[in-house]
Amino acid sequence: MEELMENKVTEVKKTVQKRMEPELKLINMDKVEVEQIEWLLYPFIPYGKVTIIQGDPGEGKTTMVLQIIAKLTRGEAILPTVLLTDDKENAEVPVNVIYQTAEDGLGDTIKPRLLAAGADCSKVLVIDDADQPLTMADIRLEEAIIQTKARMVVLDPIQGFLGAEVDMHRANEIRPLMKRIAVLAEKYHCAIILIGHMNKNSNGKSSYRGLGSIDFQAAARSVLIVGRIKEEPETRVVCHTKSSLAPEGKSIAFQLDKDNGFEWIGEYDISADELLNGDGKGQKSRKAKEFLLEILADGGMSQKKILEEAAKRGIKGKTLRNAKSELEVDSVKRGNQWYWVLPE
Structure with missing residues (x-):
């Protein structure tokens, strides 16, 4: 009798556990519709x-x-x-x-x-x-x-x-x-x-x-x-x-x-x-100014070459031009090219 009761209790536990376990549901990606983000x-x-x-x-x-x-x-x-x-x-x-x-x-x-x-x-x-x-x-x-x-x-x-x-x-x-x-x-x-x-x-x-x-x-x-x-x-x-x-x-x-x-x-x-x-614009501006002072120290240089060298150093055009303006660097046309020259 005692063994029979234990068996029934075990069966009940198994039934309850089975009900609590989530039913397996699979989603086939072939059936999923593509949605556009708004x-x-x-x-x-x-x-x-x-x-x-x-x-x-x-x-x-x-x-x-x-x-x-x-x-x-x-x-x-x-x-x-x-x-x-x-x-x-x-x-x-x-x-x-x-x-x-x-x-x-x-x-x-x-x-x-x-x-x-x-x-x-x-x-x-x-x-x-x-x-x-x-x-x-x-x-x-x-x-x-x-x-x-x-x-x-x-x-x-x-x-x-x-x-x-x-x-x-x-x-x-x-x-x-x-x-x-x-x-x-x-x-x-x-x-x-x-x-x-x-x-x-x-x-x-x-x-x-x-x-x-x-x-x-x-x-x-x-x-x-x-x-x-x-x-x-x-x-x-x-x-x-x-x-x-x-x-x-x-x-x-x-x-x-x-x-x-x-x-x-x-x-x-x-x-x-x-x-x-707190070191964003100030740092970039200082870097661009230091670059211009360094590269123009021995005289003028073509704008094309300056922009190419600046790009190699990770200085963007807009930042470079802002630095040029703040340093009052002159633009002088020589032949078919523009040159940047430090102010005298």
Whole structure:
């Protein structure tokens, strides 16, 4: 009798275990349809995916994102026409945006910034989490996307929406959160932007300066870094450090000052690591000036030869010409060629 009971218990355990085990399902890639990526801002922010925007505090991350939000609510191109890299970009009508902040006040900070950017505030929605803080795992996030049909969702900063029990340095706790966010973005074809602060490892590479687990960046399809130019504190630059869906975009600068507010400037020759280490433009400019002083020390040289030698040393044409202008190097035509000559 006792043996019979043990056998029944064993059978029950096997049955329960079998029910708990997932059923094998295979996907044949031959049956998978190819889908085209749509872009909110090519190649920086894709629809249906997660984008991370990182930077040190006070570098203009939130201001830039609010400018993007303002353009979306008015159905306008985010960048000036001369900076657009995709002819199909921004051909949209005004859309709704969900913006969640865990740091700034809505009435005294966020709305004044939105109004200054010219946003249609009726299209900017915020989930009221006064009674219970919102987290990345919160069902209200999906409900809000469904209700508002938002094309972009912003969580600012990432750290404020993890939940009190989540350790941002543990991959096993971050992966499911990032997976859920990625699923929401794909399911509702909206762009989800996570804004994050960076750690204080000033000598580290950009990929390792994001706070917390590297799984944040691993799950994102695009990662951008915003920082200011040391020699030009009013100039901020956006650098692409990860792009899984398109070639990395060239760095783009914007100006941020009290008198003129926010203004896109254009492409900027600097890498993310140079930007974060504060040795970007100044270092390149000094290198170009030293090169010109060295190569022209014994007299003039043809422009063609100078450009060829500069390219060998990794000095770009634009940087070289800026250095030429600052040193007041003269251009003199001799026969059919132009020569550069140091001023007397």
